[in-house]
Amino acid sequence: MDIASKYNPKEVEEKILKEWLESPLFSAGANRAKKPFSIVIPPPNVTGILHMGHALNNTIQDVLIRFKRMQGYEALWMPGTDHAGIATQNVVERDLAKQNFKKEDIGREEFLKRLWQWREKYGSTIISQLKRLGASCDWDRLRFTMDEPYSEAVYEVFVKLYEKGLIYRGKRIINWCPRCKTALSDEEAAHKEINGWLYYLKYPVAKSGSEKVCDYVIVATTRPETMLGDTAVAINPKDERFGWLKGAKVILPIVERELKVIEDEAIDIGFGTGVVKVTPSHDLVDFNLGKKHNLEFVNIMNDDATMNDNAGEFSGMDRFEAREAILAVLEEKKLIDKKEPYKVSAGHCYRCHTIIEPRISPQWFVRMQPLAEPAIKAVEEEKIKFYPERWRKVYLNWMNNIQDWCISRQIWWGHRLPVWYCDNCFSGNDAGSNEESKKTGIVVSKQKPQKCPDCGSTKLRQDEDVLDTWFSSWLWPFATFYWPNFRGQGTGERGQTDDEKELNYFYPTSVLVTASEILFFWVARMIMAGLEFRKEIPFRSVFIHGTVRDARGIKMSKSLGNIIDPLEVIEKFGADSLRFSLMLLAAGGSDVYLSDEKFLVGRNFSNKIWNATRFIFLKISEANIKIDNLTLNDLDEVDAWLITELNSVAENVTRHLEDFRINEATKCAYEFFWHSFCDWYIEIIKDNFTGAKAKTAIYALVNSLKLLHPVMPFLTEEIFHLIKGNLSLELDESISRASWPRPLGTGVKADTEKINILFETIKELRNIKADLGIAQKKVKLQIKTSAENEKYLRPHENWIKRLSYLEAFEFTANLKRVIYKNALWELNLDVDEVNVKDFISALDKKINNIDSIRSKVAGRLENENFLKNASQETVEEEKNKFREIDFQLNRLKELKNAFR
RNA sequence: GGGCACAUAGCUCAGUUGGUUAGAGCGUUGCGCUCACAUCGCAAAGGUCGCCUGUUCAACUCAGGCUGUGCCCACCA
Numbered sequence: 009m010d011i012a013s014k015y016n017p018k019e020v021e022e023k024i025l026k027e028w029l030e031s032p033l034f035s036a037g038a039n040r041a042k043k044p045f046s047i048v049i050p051p052p053n054v055t056g057i058l059h060m061g062h063a064l065n066n067t068i069q070d071v072l073i074r075f076k077r078m079q080g081y082e083a084l085w086m087p088g089t090d091h092a093g094i095a096t097q098n099v100v101e102r103d104l105a106k107q108n109f110k111k112e113d114i115g116r117e118e119f120l121k122r123l124w125q126w127r128e129k130y131g132s133t134i135i136s137q138l139k140r141l142g143a144s145c146d147w148d149r150l151r152f153t154m155d156e157p158y159s160e161a162v163y164e165v166f167v168k169l170y171e172k173g174l175i176y177r178g179k180r181i182i183n184w185c186p187r188c189k190t191a192l193s194d195e196e197a198a199h200k201e202i203n204g205w206l207y208y209l210k211y212p213v214a215k216s217g218s219e220k221v222c223d224y225v226i227v228a229t230t231r232p233e234t235m236l237g238d239t240a241v242a243i244n245p246k247d248e249r250f251g252w253l254k255g256a257k258v259i260l261p262i263v264e265r266e267l268k269v270i271e272d273e274a275i276d277i278g279f280g281t282g283v284v285k286v287t288p289s290h291d292l293v294d295f296n297l298g299k300k301h302n303l304e305f306v307n308i309m310n311d312d313a314t315m316n317d318n319a320g321e322f323s324g325m326d327r328f329e330a331r332e333a334i335l336a337v338l339e340e341k342k343l344i345d346k347k348e349p350y351k352v353s354a355g356h357c358y359r360c361h362t363i364i365e366p367r368i369s370p371q372w373f374v375r376m377q378p379l380a381e382p383a384i385k386a387v388e389e390e391k392i393k394f395y396p397e398r399w400r401k402v403y404l405n406w407m408n409n410i411q412d413w414c415i416s417r418q419i420w421w422g423h424r425l426p427v428w429y430c431d432n433c434f435s436g437n438d439a440g441s442n443e444e445s446k447k448t449g450i451v452v453s454k455q456k457p458q459k460c461p462d463c464g465s466t467k468l469r470q471d472e473d474v475l476d477t478w479f480s481s482w483l484w485p486f487a488t489f490y491w492p493n494f495r496g497q498g499t500g501e502r503g504q505t506d507d508e509k510e511l512n513y514f515y516p517t518s519v520l521v522t523a524s525e526i527l528f529f530w531v532a533r534m535i536m537a538g539l540e541f542r543k544e545i546p547f548r549s550v551f552i553h554g555t556v557r558d559a560r561g562i563k564m565s566k567s568l569g570n571i572i573d574p575l576e577v578i579e580k581f582g583a584d585s586l587r588f589s590l591m592l593l594a595a596g597g598s599d600v601y602l603s604d605e606k607f608l609v610g611r612n613f614s615n616k617i618w619n620a621t622r623f624i625f626l627k628i629s630e631a632n633i634k635i636d637n638l639t640l641n642d643l644d645e646v647d648a649w650l651i652t653e654l655n656s657v658a659e660n661v662t663r664h665l666e667d668f669r670i671n672e673a674t675k676c677a678y679e680f681f682w683h684s685f686c687d688w689y690i691e692i693i694k695d696n697f698t699g700a701k702a703k704t705a706i707y708a709l710v711n712s713l714k715l716l717h718p719v720m721p722f723l724t725e726e727i728f729h730l731i732k733g734n735l736s737l738e739l740d741e742s743i744s745r746a747s748w749p750r751p752l753g754t755g756v757k758a759d760t761e762k763i764n765i766l767f768e769t770i771k772e773l774r775n776i777k778a779d780l781g782i783a784q785k786k787v788k789l790q791i792k793t794s795a796e797n798e799k800y801l802r803p804h805e806n807w808i809k810r811l812s813y814l815e816a817f818e819f820t821a822n823l824k825r826v827i828y829k830n831a832l833w834e835l836n837l838d839v840d841e842v843n844v845k846d847f848i849s850a851l852d853k854k855i856n857n858i859d860s861i862r863s864k865v866a867g868r869l870e871n872e873n874f875l876k877n878a879s880q881e882t883v884e885e886e887k888n889k890f891r892e893i894d895f896q897l898n899r900l901k902e903l904k905n906a907f908r
Numbered sequence: 909g910g911g912c913a914c915a916u917a918g919c920u921c922a923g924u925u926g927g928u929u930a931g932a933g934c935g936u937u938g939c940g941c942u943c944a945c946a947u948c949g950c951a952a953a954g955g956u957c958g959c960c961u962g963u964u965c966a967a968c969u970c971a972g973g974c975u976g977u978g979c980c981c982a983c984c985a
Contacts, residue, residue, distance in 0.1 A: 013945070199982085206985085229985060242985090276984075284985050293983040353984075398912060402980070405911070409981085524980085559920085561978080592933080593921075598913090599978090601920060609933060612947045623944030630943095669924075675932075690944080771951095778951050783939055813942075813950085850952095861929050868927090873965035882927055882966090893929080 011625060011730075015618035017582025017611075021722040025139065028725075033742050034144040036084035038513035045081035046514040047073055048485050048547075049145065050522050050530070051153065053092035055099050055130045058137035060556040060564055060602065061523065063574040064594060067587045067719075068553055068670060069521045070143050074718040075665050076518075077144070078748040084514050085144060086488050088151035089131060093477040094188055094359045097421040100126050116420050123421050137575065142583050142721045144744065151488045153480045154423070161487035162480045163426045163454045165541065170452040174375045175415075177427075177450070181295040182414050184367035185357035186313030186327075190418040191371050193476060194411055195528050197355030197364045206350035207232050207335070208281065210343045211241060214257040214266060221252045226345050228280030230352045231290075232338070233331040236263055236319050237308040240286040242297060245271040247282050261343050262334070263320065270301045292366055305368065313365045327365070370436065372416040372425065372473070379536040380410045386535060386545050395551045395668045396597040399527065406528055413533075415476045422474030427452050430460035431467035482533035485517055485546035515542065519549040519668075524597075527552070551668050554599035561601060577607050584720040585610030588674065591719050595671045613678060614723050617716070620686050621727050624705050625734065627693075633702045635735045640707060642700040644803070649763040650689045653680060654708050655751035661715045662748070670719075677715040685712060688767065692807045706731065710739075711749040765830055766804060772828055773812040773835075776903075779850040781843035786815035792823050793833035801832070825906030829899055844907055851904050858897050865890045 028034070038044075047069050052062060069085060077083035100123050101111055111119045135150065151158060169175040183197040184190070209232065210224040227241060238260050243250045256269045267286075274297070275284055288298025289307040298305055308318045313327045322330045338344050355364035384407045386392050387400060394400040416425060427450065434449030451457045451468065459466045483491075489511035516538070522531060531550060538546030557563050558570040565571065577586045588610035593600050628635070640651065657680040664673035685708055693701045710731060717724040721744065728743035740746040777783045789809070793801070798819055801808075805817050814837075823836040868874050868886055875883060 011944095014947075015945095227985080231985085274983085280985060286985090291983080291985080293985070296983075351984095353982090396913095402912070406981075527980095555979090595922065598921085603920090605934070606920080608947075612945095615945065615947045619945035619948085621944085626944070664924090667924080671922075672924080675922075679932085686945090687949080691949090694943080774950060775952095778939075781939095783950075784942095810942080811950095858929080864929090868966075871965060874927095875965080877965045878927075885927080889929085 011618075011622040013619070013622070015615045015723070017584060017614060017722070018579065020726045021140075021142075021578075021582055021584070024722045024725050025142070028144070028742075028744075029139065029147070031742070033744050034085070035146045035148060036082050036514075038509045039082040042080065042082040044084070044514050044518075045073070045076040046084040046086065046517040047519055047521065048086040048488060048517055049088060050520075050526070051088040051090040051151070051481065051484065052134050052138075053095055054089040054127050054134075054152065055092070055096050056089075056134045058134055058141070058574055059566070060572055060574050062134070062138070063141060063586060064553060064556055064590050064600060065521060065523065066138055066141060066143050067590055068551065068594070070141075070587075070721070071591065071670055071718040072519060072521070072665070072668075074144055074721060074744060075748070077744060078714065078717065078746060080747065082513075084146055086149055086151065086514075087135070087138070087143070087145035087147060088149075088153070088484075088488060089134065090477065090481055091127075091152065091154045091422065093417060093419055093422040093474060094190065096123065096126075097419050098188065098359060100421075111420065119420055140578060140583060141574070142587065144721070149488070153477070153484075157490050157493060158480065158483075158487050159423055160454075160493050161483050161491055162423045162475065164492050165483060165537070166426050166475070166479075167452055167454055168541070169374060174378060175372060175452075176375065177370060177372050179368060179370045180373070180414075181289075181292050181366050181368050182371050183355055183364045184311070184369070185360065185362055186311065186365050187360050187362040188357060188419065189311050191367075191369065191414055191416060192357060192364065193414045193478075196358045198358045199353050200356050201351045201353050202363075204230050204350050204352040205347045206230055206280070207347045208345035209235065209261070209285070209338060210345055211258045211261060211267070211285070213253075214259050218252045218254070225250075225253065225258055225283045226281045227283050227285040229285055230350060231331070232334050233315075233322075233327055234287040234290045234308070235260065235285060235334065236315070236322065236330075237287045237289050237306045238263075238265070238267060238285045239288060239298065239304040239306055240268045240270045240301065242270045242272050242275050242284045242286050243282060244273060244275040244277050246273075247275070247277045249282060253283075261341060262337060268301075268303070270297070270303070272297060272301070289368055290366055295366070295368065307368065309365065309367070311367075371414050372427075374413040374415055374479075376410045376412055376536075379540055380407045382539045383407060383532065383535040386539060392535065392545050392547065393549050395549060399524065399550070399552050399597075402524075403527060403532060407532060413476075415479045416471075416473040417476055418473055420474065422477065423480055425471040425473050425475060426454055427471040428457055428468040429471065430463060430465050431469055432465035433460060433463040478529050478533060481530055482537040483541070485520075485534055485538060486511060486515055486542050489515065491541075516545050517547045519551055520547040521551045521553065523555065524552050525555075549668075552597050553594055554597055556600050556602060559601060559603040561599075564602070572602055572604065581607050581611040582614060582722065584614050584723045588613060588678075588720050591670050591674045592678070593671070596669065613682070614720065616682055616686065617713075617720075617723060617727070620681075620690060621709060621730065623690065624702070624709060625730070627697045628702050628706075628735075631697050631702070633697075633699050635699075635703055635706055636737065638703065638707045638710065638737065640700075640704060642698075643704065644700070645763050646689065646692055646804075646807075647700060647704040649760055650684065650704060650708055652760060653684045654711055654749075657684075658711065658715060658749040658751055665718070674719050677712065677719075681712045681716070685709075691811055695806055695810065706735065706737075713743060714746055714749050717743050717746075762800070762832075765832055766808060769828065769830060769832075769835075770808060770812045773814070773837075776827060776837070776847075777813065779843075779847045780837075780839070781846060782837075782839060784813065785839070786813060788816045788818055788838040789814045790818045790820050790823055790836040790838055791833050792821060792826075792835075793819070797832050826899075827903050827906060829902075842907075848904060848907060851900055851907075855897065855900050855904070858893060858900065862890070862893045862897055865893060 050065065073083050073085045104111060166175060183192040185192055206228050208226050208228050210226055212224055213220060225241060241258055243253055253269050258267050260267050286294045286297050288294045288303050288305045306318055308315055310316050315322045315325050315330045317323050322333055325333060357364060384404060387403060430449035448462050449460060451461060457468060460468060490507040491511060494507035520531065534546045538544060555563055562570055574586055585607050589607045592609060593606065657676050660676045661673045713724040713728055725743050731737060732739040809817060823834060825836055826834050827837055828835040865886060869890060
C-alpha cells in the first residue's frame with residue numbers, strides 16, 4: 009500500500025469532514041441506557057467569523073465532548089448562534105452607510121428585513137468554520153436566539169418576571185451610548201482610564217449663610233461642560249472650612265442661575281476643594297444627590313451628546329467641543345482657578361468604544377437581588393464548581409453586590425419588549441414595582457392585548473425598544489430545548505424523543521466552557537435564569553479558559569491588527585495541528601500567547617504519527633503478517649513494557665481530562681507516542697519484527713489514536729480507517745464512537761525494572777561514546793556477567809547493539825577495564841583511539857555533580873531529626889537514593905581510573 | 909480604593925496533595941540523511957525556581973511581607 013511520506017492534512021481533513029457531516033455520529037438524544045453528558049455552545053455572533061478565541065473555546069469543548077462520547081456517555085453538544093443585538097445592527101448599519109443610507113431612511117421594517125437577509129447570507133459562515141475546526145456538535149439542532157420558539161421563551165420570561173414584580177419600568181440615570189443611541193447595562197459600560205484634567209472653577213457666592221468669607225467657591229470638575237446643568241453645589245456638613253456656606257446661594261457662571269448649597273455626608277472632604285458642583289441630569293452620583301435633596305433636573309444634551317437648547321449659546325455643539333468653548337468663556341471671565349492633569353475613569357460602550365454619557369431616561373430593569381440569592385447559594389454550596397477555582401470568588405463578589413439590570417435597548421435588532429402602552433391613559437409613568445407606580449395604561453403580555461384594561465381604549469402601541477441580547481442568551485441552556493412550548497412527540501429519528509424529555513435528560517448540562525470576559529454578562533445570569541425557571545442549576549461545572557494573546561502578550565483583536573487567523577493555520581497546517589498546539593499551550597485557565605511558529609509542534613506531531621503508522625504498515629506488509637484481532641499474546645519484556653506504559657498513560661490522560669487539565673492530557677499522550685512508542689519501541693522492533701510485535705505495535709497505535717482523538721480528530725480518524733481497511737480488524741465505524749482505552753488487566757505486567765536497566769545502559773553508552781568522540785564509530789562491546797544474565801541479555805542483543813551504535817557483543821570474563829556497570833553486567837568498549845582529555849573533563853563534571861548530590865542526601869540521612877520525623881517510606885527512599893548515587897559515583901570514578 | 913492572578917532555562921511555558929538528580933517545546937552547539945519521519949534521530953550547554961522573613965527534619969511547593977507585571981470590580985467630583 010502506498011502512503012505519502014508527508015502528511016497532507018488539508019486533503020485528509022476535508023475528506024473526513026465530509027464523511028462526518030453525512031453521518032449521524034454526533035447526534036444525541038435522550039437515551040436511558042446511557043448517562044448524559046451535555047454542553048451548550050457559547051453561541052457566537054451570527055455574523056461573526058471564527059477567530060482564535062473561538063478556536064480555543066470550541067476545541068476545549070470538542071475535546072471534552074469527544075472524550076465523553078468515547079467513554080460511553082450520550083454526549084450532546086448543542087450548537088447555535090446569537091443575534092447579538094447592537095453588534096449585528098452596527099454591522100448592517102455600516103453596510104448601509106456605504107450606500108449613503110441611514111436606517112431611519114428606510115424605516116424599521118425594511119431595516120429588519122435587511123438584517124434578516126444579512127443573517128441568511130452570513131449567518132452560516134461561522135458555523136461552517138466551526139465544522140471545519142472539527143467541532144462535533146449535533147448540527148441538526150442548530151439554534152438561533154431569534155428563532156421563533158426561542159423568542160417565545162424570551163417573552164415568557166419577561167412576562168413571568170414582570171408578574172412577579174421583578175421587572176419594572178423606571179426613569180433613572182443609565183449608561184447611554186451617544187453613538188449607538190441606546191441605553192446600556194452597567195456591564196456594557198467598560199471603564200477605562202483616560203488622561204484628562206481636573207479643572208478648578210470659581211462660582212461667585214450670591215449670599216452666604218453666615219459671614220461671607222470669600223467671594224467665590226471653587227469647585228473641581230473633570231467635565232466642565234456639565235456645569236450648564238448644575239442645580240446645586242454640595243459640601244460635607246462636617247467640613248469646618250465651609251460652615252459659612254450653609255444656607256448660602258451661589259451663582260452659576262454663564263447661565264447665571266442661582267444654586268443652592270446642599271450638605272451631604274457623601275462628599276469627600278479631602279478631595280478637590282471639598283465643594284462639589286451637582287449636575288443631577290448628567291452624573292450618577294449627582295443624580296442620587298438630586299433625588300435626595302429634591303433638586304431641579306436640567307438636561308443639557310441631546311441623545312447624540314450634542315448640547316440642546318438648555319445649553320444656550322453652546323446649543324448644537326458636541327459635548328467635547330462645548331467643553332472647550334465653555335472653558336474659553338470661563339477663562340475670559342477669569343473664573344478658572346487652575347487645572348491639573350488627572351486620570352479619569354470613563355465608561356466606554358463595549359461595542360463601539362464611544363465614551364458613555366450618563367442620561368436620564370425611562371428604561372426597563374430587572375430587579376436582580378431576589379434572583380441572585382439562590383444563585384449565590386448554589387455556588388457557595390458547590391453545586392456549581394468553577395475551574396480554575398479562583399473565579400468562584402469573582403463570581404460571588406459580583407453577585408453579592410449586584411445592581412439592577414437595564415434590559416431595554418433603543419435599537420431595532422432584537423426581541424421587541426412585550427409591552428403595550430395605551431395612547432389614551434398612559435402618562436409616561438413608571439411601572440411594575442409596587443410602590444413606585446400605579447401601572448396605568450401599561451400592559452405586559454405575550455400577545456397584543458385587545459384593549460386597555462384601565463380605560464378600555466383599543467389604541468395600544470407596542471414599546472419601540474428591544475431587549476438586551478443577554479436577556480435572551482441567559483436562557484440558552486434550556487431555551488435551546490424548546491422551553492417552554494415543547495413540541496410533541498419527536499420524530500423518532502436518530503433515537504430522539506420529545507423535547508421535554510430531552511431537556512430533562514440533558515439538563516443540567518455538564519460543563520460550560522467560556523472566557524472570563526462574559527462571566528457576568530452570561531454565566532452568572534444563566535445560573536440565575538436556570539434556578540428561576542427550571543429550579544435547577546444550568547451546569548455543574550464552569551471551565552473558564554484564558555485569553556488569546558499575541559507574542560507580546562497583547563490581546564488579539566482585529567482592530568489592533570495582531571490576529572492570527574485560525575483559518576489560515578488550518579489551511580496551512582490543518583485543524584489538528586491548530587487544535588493540538590492550542591491544547592498544549594492552554595494550561596488551566598491561563599492565557600495563551602501565540603505566534604506563527606507555535607503551530608509547528610502540531611504540524612510536526614501530525615507528521616510523526618503519520619509516519620509511524622506508515623512504517624508499521626510497511627513492516628507488516630514486508631513481513632507479510634496478518635493481523636485479524638488485537639488479543640495480545642506471546643509478549644516479551646519489551647512488548648510488555650510498552651503495554652504497561654500505555655496503560656499508565658491511558659490512566660493519566662483519563663484523569664487529566666476528567667479534571668479539565670487538557671494540556672497535561674495532551675502532553676502525556678504526546679510523550680508516550682513520540683518517545684516511548686516511536687523512539688524506543690519502534691526502534692527496537694525494527695530488526696525483530698515478529699507477529700507478536702506487529703500486533704503489539706498496532707494495539708499501541710490504535711489506543712494512542714484513541715487517546716489523541718479528542719484533540720486531533722481528523723488524523724486519528726483517517727488512520728483508524730486505514731487500519732480498519734487494511735488489516736481486516738473488527739473496529740468501530742468511526743474512532744469517534746470507539747471505546748475509550750481502558751487498562752489491560754492481568755497478563756501484561758512488564759518487569760519494567762529490568763527493561764529500564766537496558767534503556768539506561770543504552771543512554772549511558774551513547775553518552776560515553778559521545779564523550780569519547782566516537783559516537784559514530786561502531787565498536788565492540790565487551791560484557792562480563794553471570795550465565796543467568798547472559799541468558800536474559802542474548803535475545804536483546806541486536807537492538808541494544810543498534811540503538812547504542814555498536815558493532816558486536818562479546819561475553820567475556822576478563823574486561824580490560826570497566827567503563828560501565830549496573831545490576832546486570834560490567835561493560836567495556838573495546839577501543840583504543842579515543843579523545844581521553846575531553847572524556848575525562850566530562851567525567852569530572854559528572855563526578856562533581858553527583859558528589860554534591862551525594863553529600864546532600866548523606867546530610868539528610870545523618871540528620872537525627874530527619875530520621876525521627878520523616879515518614880518511614882521517605883527515609884527508605886532516601887536510603888535507596890543514597891545507595892544508587894553512591895553506586896553511580898563509584899562507577900564514574902572507576903571509569904576515570906580506567907582511562908587514566 | 910477593593911479584589912484576583914502571575915513572577916521557574918535565552919524565549920514561551922509545565923510542575924496535581926512539601927521529600928524529584930526541577931521538566932517540555934522553540935532557540936543555541938556538536939554529531940548523524942543508521943531500510944517511517946530532516947516536519948527526523950542522538951547528544952550537549954543553559955536555572956541560587958523574583959526578593960526577604962517565617963513554619964518544618966525538609967520549601968519551587970505552605971504562611972507573612974516586599975518588588976515588578978497583568979486582569980477585574982468600584983457613584984475617585
